[in-house]
Amino acid sequence: EPEVTQTPSHQVTQMGQEVILRCVPISNHLYFYWYRQILGQKVEFLVSFYNNEISEKSEIFDDQFSVERPDGSNFTLKIRSTKLEDSAMYFCASTKEIGYGYTFGSGTRLTVV
Amino acid sequence: GIQVEQSPPDLILQEGANSTLRCNFSDSVNNLQWFHQNPWGQLINLFYIPSGTKQNGRLSATTVATERYSLLYISSSQTTDSGVYFCAVETLINDYKLSFGAGTTVTVRA
Numbered sequence: 001e002p003e004v005t006q007t008p009s010h011q012v013t014q015m016g017q018e019v020i021l022r023c024v025p026i027s028n029h030l031y032f033y034w035y036r037q038i039l040g041q042k043v044e045f046l047v048s049f050y051n052n053e054i055s056e057k058s059e060i061f062d063d064q065f066s067v068e069r070p071d072g073s074n075f076t077l078k079i080r081s082t083k084l085e086d087s088a089m090y091f092c093a094s095t096k097e098i099g100y101g102y103t104f105g106s107g108t109r110l111t112v113v
Numbered sequence: 114g115i116q117v118e119q120s121p122p123d124l125i126l127q128e129g130a131n132s133t134l135r136c137n138f139s140d141s142v143n144n145l146q147w148f149h150q151n152p153w154g155q156l157i158n159l160f161y162i163p164s165g166t167k168q169n170g171r172l173s174a175t176t177v178a179t180e181r182y183s184l185l186y187i188s189s190s191q192t193t194d195s196g197v198y199f200c201a202v203e204t205l206i207n208d209y210k211l212s213f214g215a216g217t218t219v220t221v222r223a
Contacts, residue, residue, distance in 0.1 A: 033210060043156070043199065043213040055209065089154050098209050099143040101161035102201075107154055 002026040006092050006105035013082055013112055021077045021108045023092030032075045033093040033102070034067065036060065043091065049075065082112045115140045115204050119214035126190045126221045134185040134217045136200030144203035145176050146211065147185050151196050159185070159198075190221045 005024040013019050025032050034046040048055040049067055066078045075094075079086055092105040116139035126132055136145070147159040160167050160174040162183065167174055171190075176183040187194055197218050201211040 031209070035211075037154075042215045043201070045210050045212065048210050091156060093211075099163075099203065101144065101146060101158070102203075102211055104148070104156045104158065107156070109154060 002103070004092055004094055004103050004105035006090075006108050008108060009106065010109045011111070013110070015084060015112055016081050019079050019082055019110065021079075021090050021092075021110070023075045023077075023105055024073050025075055025092065025094035026096075026103055027073070029094035029096050029103075031055075031095045031098070032069070033095075034077045035091040035093060035104075037089045037091065037107075038085075039088070046077075046090075079110075082110075084112050086110060087112045115142075115202060115208065115212050117200060117202055117212055117214035119198075119200055119217050121217060122215065124217055124219045126187075126194075126219065128190060128192060128221055128223050130190050130221075131186070131188045132190060132219070134187070134198055134200075134219075136183045136185070136202075136214055138181050138183075138200075138202050140181075140204045140206075142178065142181075142202040143205050144211070145183055146201050147174055147183070148199045148201065149194075149196050150199060150216070156199070187219070190219075192221045192223055195219055195221045 032049040037043045047057045089107045093102045095102045118137045149157045164178045171188045173186045197216040199216045201213045
């Protein structure tokens with residue numbers, strides 16, 4: 001079964017540093033997403049991406065965050081200057097079309113120290 | 114936005130017991146998924162079930178879209194069923210993303 005692949009699985013970074021989280025969505029999927037889950041809390045929507053541009057973003061997705069699809073396969077989330085409160089599990093997801101099932105990656109656990 | 118409420122918040126089971134988890138949602142949906150979050154934090158998709166009933170081994174799910182709820186049944190629970198179960202929905206109008214409930218934490222004791 002096709003998978004969404006995320007790397008790295010775990011990243012530790014110092015406060016103020018930039019991090020890039022990487023995702024390879026399923027090849028024939030057209031809609032891409034990033035979600036965040038702070039430890040012990042529910043999974044929150046960050047941003048959706050379609051046709052090479054952001055479709056929607058949440059209040060969490062401020063100027064410190066950006067997304068990019070640099071080539072035909074990768075989808076990245078960049079945090080420019082990390083804060084302690086950015087520590088969370090970040091999930092990438094993709095879907096073929098709206099109303100179709102979403103496939104989630106295994107997540108990247110980001111720890112900011 | 115849509116409200117997704119899951120109950121109960123916590124559930125403790127003895128191995129072998131059956132259980133039902135509930136998800137209520139506040140608007141019409143075109144997608145509903147159940148996930149199991151394992152101890153490593155991974156979200157495992159259990160069912161894509163915007164309506165009807167599906168079964169997969171000891172797990173089954175039913176969504177009654179007209180009444181805005183879904184149920185996840187775990188039968189003959191095993192310790193490996195422990196974890197957090199999330200319901201997530203996508204609405205019909207201008208909401209092209211999944212919105213998650215707060216989850217039900219299931220602990221199965223041997």
